[in-house]
Amino acid sequence: MKLDPFYLIVDSAAWIARLVPLGVKLVQLRIKEMDEAGLRGEIIEARRICAEHDCQLIVNDHWRLAIETGCDFIHLGQEDLAEADLDAIRAAGLKLGISTHDGAELRTALAVKPDYVALGPVYPTILKKMKWNPQGLDRLADWRKRVGDVPLVAIGGLNPERLPGVFAAGADSAAVVTDITLNPDPEARTREWLAATAQWR
Ligand SMILES: Cc1ncc(COP(=O)(O)OP(=O)(O)O)c(N)n1
Numbered sequence: 047m048k049l050d051p052f053y054l055i056v057d058s059a060a061w062i063a064r065l066v067p068l069g070v071k072l073v074q075l076r077i078k079e080m081d082e083a084g085l086r087g088e089i090i091e092a093r094r095i096c097a098e099h100d101c102q103l104i105v106n107d108h109w110r111l112a113i114e115t116g117c118d119f120i121h122l123g124q125e126d127l128a129e130a131d132l133d134a135i136r137a138a139g140l141k142l143g144i145s146t147h148d149g150a151e152l153r154t155a156l157a158v159k160p161d162y163v164a165l166g167p168v169y170p171t172i173l174k175k176m177k178w179n180p181q182g183l184d185r186l187a188d189w190r191k192r193v194g195d196v197p198l199v200a201i202g203g204l205n206p207e208r209l210p211g212v213f214a215a216g217a218d219s220a221a222v223v224t225d226i227t228l229n230p231d232p233e234a235r236t237r238e239w240l241a242a243t244a245q246w247r
């Protein structure tokens with residue numbers, strides 16, 4: 047499976063409606079605080095928009111709703127993974143991406159045969175407080191060797207200037223939140239990301 051090199055992460059279907067039509071081909075819906083009915087509506091709308099634009103939607107955390115709404119790809123962190131029903135996820139045919147931050151987490155992730163492994167935070171992130179120091183590019187290169195053929199996603203503090211280093215270290219895809227969503231012109235920044243990742247597409 048090949049992941050698009052530009053992996054956008056946003057927290058609403060409204061963001062997806064705004065940015066996916068520009069040519070984004072891989073997007074994660076990452077909603078943290080919302081009731082179930084609201085989440086269901088957001089996922090259904092995100093799925094509709096992504097289908098219209100031939101964009102792969104990945105649902106963060108909410109694997110039950112992803113199954114219920116007919117989505118085909120989820121992202122789980124280590125705590126999410128510990129509580130998830132992997133048999134149900136696999137039986138529903140969902141692909142699975144997993145976060146990793148250290149060697150033990152990588153072993154846990156590889157044991158469930160994920161469809162990608164994410165390593166972060168490669169650089170400092172302002173999105174959320176994290177207990178891990180920035181991993182750096184050498185660590186990313188080490189992950190490349192350790193994951194074998196499993197696609198590798200880099201996340202945390204990424205921007206277009208940092209992409210050459212991230213791909214040279216062996217990432218298959220670069221995930222981003224705030225460099226786009228906090229940019230004064232998110233549409234223009236999305237176009238910059240599309241252009242900056244074109245050579246790895
Ligand atoms: C591509 C990607 N990588 C890592 C994460 C983080 O997942 P997790 O550790 O479960 O933290 P939350 O995003 O759920 O706060 C991710 N979402 N996507």
Ligand SMILES: Cc1nc(C(=O)O)sc1CCOP(=O)(O)O
Pocket residue numbers: 145146165166167168170171172173174201202203204221222223224225
């Ligand atoms: C959601 C998330 N997970 C991370 C991890 O390391 O697992 S870093 C991160 C935040 C990424 O946001 P930004 O591109 O704004 O730094």
Ligand SMILES: [Mg+2]
Pocket residue numbers: 106107121122123126
């Ligand atoms: Mg999670």
